[in-house]
Amino acid sequence: MNARSTVSLVGDTGRGHEAAILNAALEAFGAKGFHGASMRDVARGAGTSLSNLYNYFPSKSRLLAEVLRHANDELVTRLHVAVDEAGDDAVSRLREVVRAYVRFVVDHQLAMVVSTNEVRYLAGEDRERLVVDRDATQAVFEDIVAQGAASGEFRTPHPADAARTVLSALAGVAQWYRPDGRLSRGQLAEQQARYALALLESPLAH
Amino acid sequence: MNARSTVSLVGDTGRGHEAAILNAALEAFGAKGFHGASMRDVARGAGTSLSNLYNYFPSKSRLLAEVLRHANDELVTRLHVAVDEAGDDAVSRLREVVRAYVRFVVDHQLAMVVSTNEVRYLAGEDRERLVVDRDATQAVFEDIVAQGAASGEFRTPHPADAARTVLSALAGVAQWYRPDGRLSRGQLAEQQARYALALLESPLAH
DNA sequence: CCTCCACACGAACGACTGTTCGTGTACCAA
DNA sequence: TTGGTACACGAACAGTCGTTCGTGTGGAGG
Numbered sequence: 228m229n230a231r232s233t234v235s236l237v238g239d240t241g242r243g244h245e246a247a248i249l250n251a252a253l254e255a256f257g258a259k260g261f262h263g264a265s266m267r268d269v270a271r272g273a274g275t276s277l278s279n280l281y282n283y284f285p286s287k288s289r290l291l292a293e294v295l296r297h298a299n300d301e302l303v304t305r306l307h308v309a310v311d312e313a314g315d316d317a318v319s320r321l322r323e324v325v326r327a328y329v330r331f332v333v334d335h336q337l338a339m340v341v342s343t344n345e346v347r348y349l350a351g352e353d354r355e356r357l358v359v360d361r362d363a364t365q366a367v368f369e370d371i372v373a374q375g376a377a378s379g380e381f382r383t384p385h386p387a388d389a390a391r392t393v394l395s396a397l398a399g400v401a402q403w404y405r406p407d408g409r410l411s412r413g414q415l416a417e418q419q420a421r422y423a424l425a426l427l428e429s430p431l432a433h
Numbered sequence: 434m435n436a437r438s439t440v441s442l443v444g445d446t447g448r449g450h451e452a453a454i455l456n457a458a459l460e461a462f463g464a465k466g467f468h469g470a471s472m473r474d475v476a477r478g479a480g481t482s483l484s485n486l487y488n489y490f491p492s493k494s495r496l497l498a499e500v501l502r503h504a505n506d507e508l509v510t511r512l513h514v515a516v517d518e519a520g521d522d523a524v525s526r527l528r529e530v531v532r533a534y535v536r537f538v539v540d541h542q543l544a545m546v547v548s549t550n551e552v553r554y555l556a557g558e559d560r561e562r563l564v565v566d567r568d569a570t571q572a573v574f575e576d577i578v579a580q581g582a583a584s585g586e587f588r589t590p591h592p593a594d595a596a597r598t599v600l601s602a603l604a605g606v607a608q609w610y611r612p613d614g615r616l617s618r619g620q621l622a623e624q625q626a627r628y629a630l631a632l633l634e635s636p637l638a639h
Numbered sequence: 640c641c642t643c644c645a646c647a648c649g650a651a652c653g654a655c656t657g658t659t660c661g662t663g664t665a666c667c668a669a
Numbered sequence: 670t671t672g673g674t675a676c677a678c679g680a681a682c683a684g685t686c687g688t689t690c691g692t693g694t695g696g697a698g699g
Contacts, residue, residue, distance in 0.1 A: 261466070262467075267686085267687095392605070392628050399601020428631050449677085471657080482677065487659080
């Protein structure tokens with residue numbers, strides 16, 4: 228039992244077709260890309276009419292922005308919970324935050340793929356807002372690595388660069404992960420945590 | 434003197450506007466994405482007419498395929514040269530191949546970004562051909578990691594997984610690299626090599 | 640009962656898309 | 670001179686795009 232049933236990213240919001248539209252948009256943007264997917268695709272996926280989309284979102288790019296915001300909020304929340312529940316040392320904090328990240332990738336792979344691939348099509352305020360959220364994710368990792376570097380738990384120089392590299396590796400997971408892969412969700416998370424600790428040159432990891 | 438002047442990916446081919454079209458297509462697909470960029474954008478960038486594009490490439494997707502093929506060929510060539518010129522041990526082979534990869538990213542960042550972001554819009558034979566080329570890149574890394582794991586130079590279990598993770602981190606470089614960054618091309622390459630060796634748990638790296 | 644508002648629909652608009660067509664020019668081979 | 674081929678162009682076609690408009694329904698508040 229390795230495969231997991233994909234859960235919708237956005238739960239019911241109490242506003243008519245809103246959740247259905249957001250989830251259909253995620254699906255469409257993921258399958259065809261932002262410019263490749265049409266508002267008609269989204270409407271069809273949401274089981275409503277084309278014009279009704281505009282009762283919920285004023286434009287296509289705003290719809291993308293809302294999808295990405297939902298995805299990023301959920302990720303940031305999970306990461307903070309993981310850090311708070313971990314021990315005080317950088318090693319266990321990093322291990323837990325990596326595990327949480329990988330679990331999120333497995334649970335909402337499509338959201339992560341769309342997040343990384345379609346962000347660049349946002350403009351104006353929508354873009355800036357998401358950049359801030361993304362920086363928050365990076366800061367979580369940077370803070371932990373900096374703590375570990377200060378305490379001697381990590382021997383890597385330039386903690387900020389190392390944290391970014393760890394995040395790159397994790398973002399890559401979303402691109403190649405397949406639910407029918409060899410490793411279970413937990414095993415994959417554990418493996419990535421080991422890679423991250425090794426990359427940071429944590430002596431305890433050996 | 435950190436910034437480097439970007440060199441065109443495709444040199445003159447001796448066929449009228451061919452090189453100009455390929456480079457303009459790379460530029461356009463990079464700026465707006467495959468579906469976001471129009472054939473008119475490409476024609477304008479290449480300094481020719483819309484209809485003339487079809488004297489060189491039968492369709493937009495074939496144009497993308499050719500751009501990606503040129504990029505991948507150049508990368509694969511550079512990686513093989515790097516491996517051949519390195520020593521016989523896995524550590525120096527890996528260090529050299531990582532350095533070559535990073536240098537290619539710096540020299541042709543746009544090509545790498547387009548490669549990773551737009552591959553999925555290829556279909557049919559064009560897609561399969563590029564998948565084969567991409568697998569060749571992965572195989573270069575996998576072989577080295579497997580060699581190092583067998584010789585004891587790398588202590589990481591599951592060499593194939595570790596190689597893929599290293600490649601994910603390297604692919605990430607193309608996404609965030611900026612020519613005006615703190616590190617020079619050589620320093621960046623060296624840093625990524627250190628990260629890769631650490632991730633693979635190479636005892637010599639400490 | 641009336642008003643308002645949230646939600647829903649089909650039809651349409653103007654812009655833009657990838658691609659094709661017909662034509663033209665220059666050069667090379669016979 | 671003739672024929673062919675490579676390269677180049679403007680105009681047009683048929684389709685799709687994001688978005689707007691007008692209309693309608695049904696329930697909640699006065």
